[in-house]
Amino acid sequence: MATVVRTYEPGYWDKFYLPAIARGLLLTLVRMFRRKDTIPYPDIKYVPADGYRGLHRLNKDEDGRIKCVACEMCQTACPAHCIDIVPEPAPWDDGGEERHPAKFEIDLLKCIFCGFCELACPKDAIELTEIYDYASFSRDDLIIDREGLLKVYDITSMGNIYERQNRGESIQIDTGNL
Ligand code: SF4
Ligand code: SF4
Structure with a gap:
């Protein structure tokens, strides 16, 4: 069935443009009193919803040791092949985990x-955090290493960093390379 497209024919008042201008000003006025959809970033940081998948971290146990046992399950599950793990015997000898990641x-x-x-890890050792604002001019800098991942744990384990920054806390995202 054919679609009939009618051309726009301005009415008598439309030719004065005044009704359209009045409607536009009214719309602007209404929007001025609505809740703003924008925020003055970076003075105020956007706080992502719970479950946001941002920069990774490697978790530590209650003794401050890395939880990862270098089982490579995450590396196997990763569809982008972007995780590189080299295991080695754990340095501690107290009946704890026998392996940990050298790299x-x-x-x-x-x-x-x-x-x-995160889903593949049997030790709850790798986790994606709320951090979204990291960048670099160098591709090499965007390979985060073990120490960097542990630093992310240190800065995110005390609560959402953007909520804390918005409360005035000074937190630098310094993860080594990044
Ligand atoms: S499995 Fe982890 S590291 Fe691999 S693409 Fe997904 S989020 Fe990234
Ligand atoms: S992060 Fe988890 S899944 Fe990946 S190697 Fe470590 S323990 Fe295994």
């Missing part, structure tokens, strides 16, 4: 932030 790197430029690594 644990994530290429953030390849990562698609799917969260599969």
